[in-house]
Amino acid sequence: MGRAMLAILAMVCVSWTAAGQAVTPPPQPLHKVGDHWTPYELPTDTPADAQVYTIEKGDTLWALANKFLGNPYLWPQLWEKNKYIRDAHWIYPGDPLVVGVKAAEVAPPAPPQPPTEPGAGAVAAPGAAGAPGAAGAPGAAGAGAAPAAEGPAGELVPIGSEDDIYCFGYLGPRDARPQLTVISAETVQYQRLYSTNDIVYLSGGEAEGVKAGQEYFVTLAVRQLNHPATNAVIGTVVRYLGHLRVLCTQDHTATAEILASCDAIPLGAGLKPFEPIPIPMTVLTPPATRCDPTSTNAKGYITYSKDDDVAFGADHTVLIDLGEADQVAPGTQCIIYRDNPRAGAPRLLLGELAVLTTGDHWSTAKVIRSSTQMYVGDRVQVK
Secondary structure, eight states, X not given: OOHHHHXXXXXXXXXXXXXXXXXXXXXSOOEEETTEEESSOOOSOOOTTEEEEEOOTTOOHHXXXXXXXXXXXXXXXXXXXXXXXXXXXXXXXXXXXXXXXXXXXXXXXXXXXXXXXXXXXXXXXXXXXXXXXXXXXXXXXXXXXXXXXXXXXXXXXXXXOHHHHHTSEEEEOTTOOOSSBEEEETTTTTOSEXXXXXXXXXXXXXXXXXXXXXXXXXXXXXXXXXXXXXXXXXXXXXXXXXXXXXXXXXSSOEEEEEEEESXXXXXXXXXXXXXXXXXXXXXXXXXXXXXXXXXXXXXXXXXXXXXXXXXXXXXXXXXXXXXXXXXXXXXXEEEEEEOOSSTTSOOEEEEXXXXXXXXXSOEEEEEEEESSOBOTTOEEXXX
């Protein structure tokens, strides 16, 4: 089949996804699987309990995340479940998409038993369907009852957005040095900063293991980070500036296209292999109150605020010094407080945050509630 026919088929069959990103060339070559065309090697070992959706014309990962996960910003979670999709910008009608786990099949209810005597009311046995304390009855514990972790409303909500995760960063090692960097660009003769759609050149190629199609975060080491309480160096703040894909490689260089940018990308910016980062979902607990008893849960500090803002509040992203080693995970909620200047007096409640991503002894988090201005050095405690 000629190139022109393949191009026509690609235009007819393919849906563009990932809102807000630049359209990239469709993957090639196409081959026929069953009754449709696709460039991907479709999976053959889908788990038996997987809920599989067949992609239709007009679908996007953005819209399908909204349909199956309740939030379009969770499209990276769908992409993570379907790793055969090499390019999240392009999905193909007819291809299978794992969207979750099948709901457990429930046996139909047994028909009601007639009373033992005509006209007499039957008394439900303890534990029988419809009896107080039976599974599925309001307030019951056990199968069919709402999990206690769901809280009063029991509503799972996303913590933050794509920007909060893909446009913030992480705490890197003290001596962090990227293995690959951006060394030049197609417009380098008259431009020094680059963004979405720009073509740039990388410091590694085939000899360094770089391959066409690989994707990378574009990063920038911001500064050394000192702990606000001890002044000890705890690492290097590394910002995400964007995301690029390798178009082709040479012996010791590679040509790449910037797919998305959060900020201007300078020459010398580092690269880190790209992996989709899911937006954590959690059930928000009721706000802490001044009269809540103190707990023994892990305590730490806010160590950095995005853009080095001096004062901040709700919706701001920060780094804290609690991580996986402290039993903190994405979705964990923490109280933000300040020690009372009067010794022995109760602590001052400032607000709350929820964790987005974690490292060993650090996490990124989003302030979800605030009652006053906050500063680096304010305390946090796991709720």
